[in-house]
Amino acid sequence: MTINSFLARRVLTANPSATKAVTLKAKQLRDQGRDIITLSQGELDFDTPQPIREAARTAMDQGQTRYTEVAGSAELRQAVQHKFQSENGLNYSLDQIQVASGAKQILFNAFQATLNEGDEVLIPTPSWPSYPEMVRLASGEPRLLRCGENAGFKLTPEQLRAAINDNTKWLLLNNPANPSGALYTQSELRALGEVLQDYPQVWVIADEIYEHLRYDDQPFTSFAAAVPELSERTLTINGLSKAWAMTGWRVGYCAGPEPLIKALNLLQSQSTSHASSISQAAALSALKQPHTFITECVTELTRRRDLVVASIQQIPGLSCRVPQGAFYVFVNCQSLLGQVTAAGQTLDTDQDVALYLLEEADVAVVPGSAFDLPGYFRLSYGNALPQLEEAMRRISVACNNLVAGDNV
Ligand SMILES: Cc1ncc(COP(=O)(O)O)c(C=O)c1O
Missing domain, CATH: 3.90.1150.10 (Aspartate Aminotransferase, domain 1)
Known part of the structure; x- marks a missing residue:
C-alpha cells in the first residue's frame, strides 16, 4: 500500500x-x-511585551495549568467583550464570544461548522493563501474575486453583487488586508453591506487580525459596526498574534451570533478543547495593557x-x-x-x-x-x-x- x-x-x-x-x-x-x-x-x-510574559509565568506558578472552559475562561471572554465594546462599539454577551488557538483555528472551525459540499465562499484577492485551502478542507468552494491595483486591491460592491449566487454562504473580508495593506473605509464597508442586505443567505467573516497595525492615523471601523444591520450574520475574528507580537502563543478570539459560536464550541470541544491555559492568561494580560x-x-x-x-x-x-x-x-x-x-x-x-x-x-x-x-x-x-x-x-x-x- x-x-x-x-x-x-x-x-x-x-x-x-x-x-x-x-x-x-x-x-x-x-x-x-x-x-x-x-x-x-x-x-x-x-x-512579546514583558508584562505579558510575566503574566504567563505567574499563571503557571499559581496553578493555572488545568483545563479551562471550552470557549475560553470567563475572565478572558470578559476582557474580549470589553475590547469589542470599547474599541469597536460592538456589544456581545459572553455566550457570543469564543477564544481559540489563533485566528486561524477560528477560521478553520467556522468553515468546518458551516460548509457543505458545493457551498461557496467569496474571497477577495490578493488574499492570505490559507483562506482557500481552509474552505476546500471543509468541502467548500473558494470563489476568488480578483481586486486589482487600480481598485486599491479592494472589493467593489458591483463585483460583490455579480459574484453572489444561490450557493454563496460567506463573504470573507480581511481588513486591513494581507498581503496588500489595503484598508477599507467605513463607507466602503457600508456599500458592501448594502449589497449583502439583498442576499439574506450570505454571512460575513470579518478577519480583523491587523486592526491595530495601521498607518498615517487612518481610522478603523469594524465591519459589524459599519453595517449593524448584518450583525446577526457577521462573525468578527481578531487575535493577539500581530498587534502584541504573540504569534507563537496561539490565541485568537471571535464574536458573532450565539448559535454559530455554539457550533464553534462544539468543534473545539471535540478537537483542541480550548486554547492553552497559559496563553489565555497571557492574552488576558495583553487585553488589559495600555496601547503604548x-x-x-x-x-x-x-x-x-x-x-x-x-x-x-x-x-x-x-x-x-x-x-x-x-x-x-x-x-x-x-x-x-x-x-x-x-x-x-x-x-x-x-x-x-x-x-x-x-x-x-x-x-x-x-x-x-x-x-x-x-x-x-x-x-x-x-x-x-x-x-x-x-x-x-x-x-x-x-x-x-x-x-x-x-x-x-
Ligand atoms: C489575514 C490573516 N488572518 C489570520 C492570520 C492568523 O492569525 P493567528 O496567528 O491568530 O492564527 C494571519 C496570519 O498570518 C493572517 O495573515
Missing part, C-alpha cells in the same frame, strides 16, 4: 502554506551558510514601511502602492517579466522573480501568485531597519543587473 492510498483525499488535494514554503527554503539556504534575509514571514521581530507597545510598534513600522516604499520607487521595474495597514508591501514586478538574468534565464513569472531574488540577492519574498495575483511579490517589513536597508540594496543591485529580453 502506498502512503497516498492511505492518506485522505482532502489532504492529498490540499496545498501547503506558500509563505511557509518560501521561509523554509530560505532557512535551508541559511543552514548552508548563505546570508539570507527573510522578508517572507508573517510576523514581527519584536518580543502598539503605538511604538506602529511608529517603528511606519519608518520601515517608508524606507521600503521609497526604495521600491527607486528601483527600475518595480513599483508599489503605499500600504495603509498590516506590515507588507505588495510590489508590482510586471515590468521585470521578460527581462533576462546575467546567467541567461528569462524571468517569465512572479515565481521566477522571487526565485531570482532568493538566489541572486539572498532575499526571500513571496510571489504574488501565492495570493492569487500574479505579477507581484509580497515583502514583509517585520524585520529591523538595518536588515531592510541591506535587503533593499541587494534587490536594487539584482534588478539593475537584469537586461531587456528580446520580447521587451
Whole structure:
C-alpha cells in the first residue's frame, strides 16, 4: 500500500502554506551558510511585551495549568467583550464570544461548522493563501474575486453583487488586508453591506487580525459596526498574534451570533478543547495593557514601511502602492517579466522573480501568485531597519543587473 492510498483525499488535494514554503527554503539556504534575509514571514521581530510574559509565568506558578472552559475562561471572554465594546462599539454577551488557538483555528472551525459540499465562499484577492485551502478542507468552494491595483486591491460592491449566487454562504473580508495593506473605509464597508442586505443567505467573516497595525492615523471601523444591520450574520475574528507580537502563543478570539459560536464550541470541544491555559492568561494580560507597545510598534513600522516604499520607487521595474495597514508591501514586478538574468534565464513569472531574488540577492519574498495575483511579490517589513536597508540594496543591485529580453 502506498502512503497516498492511505492518506485522505482532502489532504492529498490540499496545498501547503506558500509563505511557509518560501521561509523554509530560505532557512535551508541559511543552514548552508548563505546570508539570507527573510522578508517572507508573517510576523514581527519584536518580543512579546514583558508584562505579558510575566503574566504567563505567574499563571503557571499559581496553578493555572488545568483545563479551562471550552470557549475560553470567563475572565478572558470578559476582557474580549470589553475590547469589542470599547474599541469597536460592538456589544456581545459572553455566550457570543469564543477564544481559540489563533485566528486561524477560528477560521478553520467556522468553515468546518458551516460548509457543505458545493457551498461557496467569496474571497477577495490578493488574499492570505490559507483562506482557500481552509474552505476546500471543509468541502467548500473558494470563489476568488480578483481586486486589482487600480481598485486599491479592494472589493467593489458591483463585483460583490455579480459574484453572489444561490450557493454563496460567506463573504470573507480581511481588513486591513494581507498581503496588500489595503484598508477599507467605513463607507466602503457600508456599500458592501448594502449589497449583502439583498442576499439574506450570505454571512460575513470579518478577519480583523491587523486592526491595530495601521498607518498615517487612518481610522478603523469594524465591519459589524459599519453595517449593524448584518450583525446577526457577521462573525468578527481578531487575535493577539500581530498587534502584541504573540504569534507563537496561539490565541485568537471571535464574536458573532450565539448559535454559530455554539457550533464553534462544539468543534473545539471535540478537537483542541480550548486554547492553552497559559496563553489565555497571557492574552488576558495583553487585553488589559495600555496601547503604548502598539503605538511604538506602529511608529517603528511606519519608518520601515517608508524606507521600503521609497526604495521600491527607486528601483527600475518595480513599483508599489503605499500600504495603509498590516506590515507588507505588495510590489508590482510586471515590468521585470521578460527581462533576462546575467546567467541567461528569462524571468517569465512572479515565481521566477522571487526565485531570482532568493538566489541572486539572498532575499526571500513571496510571489504574488501565492495570493492569487500574479505579477507581484509580497515583502514583509517585520524585520529591523538595518536588515531592510541591506535587503533593499541587494534587490536594487539584482534588478539593475537584469537586461531587456528580446520580447521587451
Ligand atoms: C489575514 C490573516 N488572518 C489570520 C492570520 C492568523 O492569525 P493567528 O496567528 O491568530 O492564527 C494571519 C496570519 O498570518 C493572517 O495573515
